[in-house]
Amino acid sequence: MTEEPRPTLEAVAARAGVSRATVSRVVNGDPGVREVLAEKVRRVVDELGYVPNRAARSLVTRRHDAVAVVIAEPETRVFADPFFALQLRGISKELTAHDIQLVLLLTEGRDDHERVGRYLAGGHVDGALVFSLHLDDPLPGIIRRAGVPTVFGGRPGWPQAEGGGPDAPYVDCDNRGGARDAVRHLVGLGRRRIAHITGALDQTSAVDRLDGYRDALPDVDPALIAEGDFTPAGGERAMRELLDRTPQLDAVFAANDLTASGALRVLRERGRRVPDDVAVVGFDDMLPVAEQTEPPLTTVRQDIEEMGRLMAGMLLQGRAGQERGTGAEGEAESGAGPAGVVLPTSLVRRASA
Amino acid sequence: MTEEPRPTLEAVAARAGVSRATVSRVVNGDPGVREVLAEKVRRVVDELGYVPNRAARSLVTRRHDAVAVVIAEPETRVFADPFFALQLRGISKELTAHDIQLVLLLTEGRDDHERVGRYLAGGHVDGALVFSLHLDDPLPGIIRRAGVPTVFGGRPGWPQAEGGGPDAPYVDCDNRGGARDAVRHLVGLGRRRIAHITGALDQTSAVDRLDGYRDALPDVDPALIAEGDFTPAGGERAMRELLDRTPQLDAVFAANDLTASGALRVLRERGRRVPDDVAVVGFDDMLPVAEQTEPPLTTVRQDIEEMGRLMAGMLLQGRAGQERGTGAEGEAESGAGPAGVVLPTSLVRRASA
Numbered sequence: 001m002t003e004e005p006r007p008t009l010e011a012v013a014a015r016a017g018v019s020r021a022t023v024s025r026v027v028n029g030d031p032g033v034r035e036v037l038a039e040k041v042r043r044v045v046d047e048l049g050y051v052p053n054r055a056a057r058s059l060v061t062r063r064h065d066a067v068a069v070v071i072a073e074p075e076t077r078v079f080a081d082p083f084f085a086l087q088l089r090g091i092s093k094e095l096t097a098h099d100i101q102l103v104l105l106l107t108e109g110r111d112d113h114e115r116v117g118r119y120l121a122g123g124h125v126d127g128a129l130v131f132s133l134h135l136d137d138p139l140p141g142i143i144r145r146a147g148v149p150t151v152f153g154g155r156p157g158w159p160q161a162e163g164g165g166p167d168a169p170y171v172d173c174d175n176r177g178g179a180r181d182a183v184r185h186l187v188g189l190g191r192r193r194i195a196h197i198t199g200a201l202d203q204t205s206a207v208d209r210l211d212g213y214r215d216a217l218p219d220v221d222p223a224l225i226a227e228g229d230f231t232p233a234g235g236e237r238a239m240r241e242l243l244d245r246t247p248q249l250d251a252v253f254a255a256n257d258l259t260a261s262g263a264l265r266v267l268r269e270r271g272r273r274v275p276d277d278v279a280v281v282g283f284d285d286m287l288p289v290a291e292q293t294e295p296p297l298t299t300v301r302q303d304i305e306e307m308g309r310l311m312a313g314m315l316l317q318g319r320a321g322q323e324r325g326t327g328a329e330g331e332a333e334s335g336a337g338p339a340g341v342v343l344p345t346s347l348v349r350r351a352s353a
Numbered sequence: 354m355t356e357e358p359r360p361t362l363e364a365v366a367a368r369a370g371v372s373r374a375t376v377s378r379v380v381n382g383d384p385g386v387r388e389v390l391a392e393k394v395r396r397v398v399d400e401l402g403y404v405p406n407r408a409a410r411s412l413v414t415r416r417h418d419a420v421a422v423v424i425a426e427p428e429t430r431v432f433a434d435p436f437f438a439l440q441l442r443g444i445s446k447e448l449t450a451h452d453i454q455l456v457l458l459l460t461e462g463r464d465d466h467e468r469v470g471r472y473l474a475g476g477h478v479d480g481a482l483v484f485s486l487h488l489d490d491p492l493p494g495i496i497r498r499a500g501v502p503t504v505f506g507g508r509p510g511w512p513q514a515e516g517g518g519p520d521a522p523y524v525d526c527d528n529r530g531g532a533r534d535a536v537r538h539l540v541g542l543g544r545r546r547i548a549h550i551t552g553a554l555d556q557t558s559a560v561d562r563l564d565g566y567r568d569a570l571p572d573v574d575p576a577l578i579a580e581g582d583f584t585p586a587g588g589e590r591a592m593r594e595l596l597d598r599t600p601q602l603d604a605v606f607a608a609n610d611l612t613a614s615g616a617l618r619v620l621r622e623r624g625r626r627v628p629d630d631v632a633v634v635g636f637d638d639m640l641p642v643a644e645q646t647e648p649p650l651t652t653v654r655q656d657i658e659e660m661g662r663l664m665a666g667m668l669l670q671g672r673a674g675q676e677r678g679t680g681a682e683g684e685a686e687s688g689a690g691p692a693g694v695v696l697p698t699s700l701v702r703r704a705s706a
Contacts, residue, residue: 079432079435079441080438089432102458108445122417
């Protein structure tokens, strides 16, 4: 394939009507630029797809032998939710097999994402693996401006202009199909009032699982849907809401296993027997959580560690391709390469449904 | 204070009797140098205290605004033991308050430590916080050669030549005093056969806690001491060993709370009532572990999060000092600065002793 010439610093400066020094300061995150000017420069950087020089140089020389992992959650959540440990395990194994350093960039929250962008743009890593994105997160745009090859964990849900869109390479599981299977299983058990506790609805995985639930129950009463946030506490809160609103419910599909564990606690508290009175299905098959709930959890299995391994593998293949001069990353960026890899899910039956 | 001039690349080359290019290759971790030559160069680097140029430059310019955290454990252990999450929480809060990026370098194991050294030497971070060192670990020497300011978590236990010694800055708790208090508490309860399950004895924290146990029981029967490794599984193994060897024991001091949780499981399995038959004391006061054991655990409290915060603070103070030209890090390296900060511990009484 032919590659278009990379847009230059000069081109950005000319189009934005500012000096090269101003563009350089904005790109490097220097705060000493008026916000109205900085915003204009960032818009032109996005329009032209400009990649800062320093990062471009590192793309060519490839001498850091390091890959950054960015999890768009506060570090407290990263260490509290075993999902991230599992995905990191897959990433770590794959990178270590290629003697590449895993650099985990931790943050306290969204306010720190500009700083993460500066580190990524600073020529310290050869690429980035990014997961747990939220819809209104500035991170995709920040990462695009940083100019490092990136693979996302989970289908990105923001518009193309923000650095994502249909061609951003990502790894995901079949969230919608898995959710559909879970609800059909409950229908097959004869359940008639099947509730759903969603995940955080600013994440595509939660939206896709809700869509799968609706696929299986097109005429469902909206009172049977309560919003959670992928945490046990969110599951407890939503389960209480649902029982207060629809006490006669006879099944719950929870957006993930942690949510289900919270829901099970509330059902026990309220004297509902599982699965006799209320059947419960989770999502993830996160061990040991799914085996240690009371009763053990029927759930939709996704291979989280394998997804991490695949993300790292996709980044390294792009990398190897570029070293051989085949421009694999250019392909992915220009839309010619395969963008998303979606892994199948399967239902794991235990005692809860 | 006056600072000695930094030894140069030339000085290292001359003393080692090799070319400058060879020194440069060794310092940058290039594998294309015969091991006998590389070893000689590394020895001279250590003797002269040579700091590679690239790192030296970053010390002066200080523009990365990033600090690396290296935990000398496989990533699986990092995510399984809440101790590390707590220490990282303190570090993250302190660094974020100064808008400095926390860069966690994960590894699969000791084989990856040379690669960590290359990343540290590559000019990607302004300093390093290193914890969970083991006695035969090459990491201290690797880090010294990387030439970045470093603060250790836990008293380093290796000889001065390896980059540590009495003047390496560190943060620790009073492991020996805390252990002594724990055992004296058991003595005060009238216990006569007090066993000890140690931590991993290639770590100074485990050795210090064993010394504290012996301080309180100078004539103890060695059969009452069993080796653990700071994990619940290690605690189970050691507890079985102790019960087989000395069935009449009436108390256990476990080197940390995770070890105690494993010991409690085995005591329950064997039908021993806690604390009636066997009193148990842990170390850490790690929550929620210490509150959720059956029965809740009497333990020695150390403020793990605060230790992390202090480590980061010491590094940043050195950093600020150097920016003002006062050479704070030089002080620490030359032995004029305060090396270790040791925090007090306190006994927290719950139901197990």
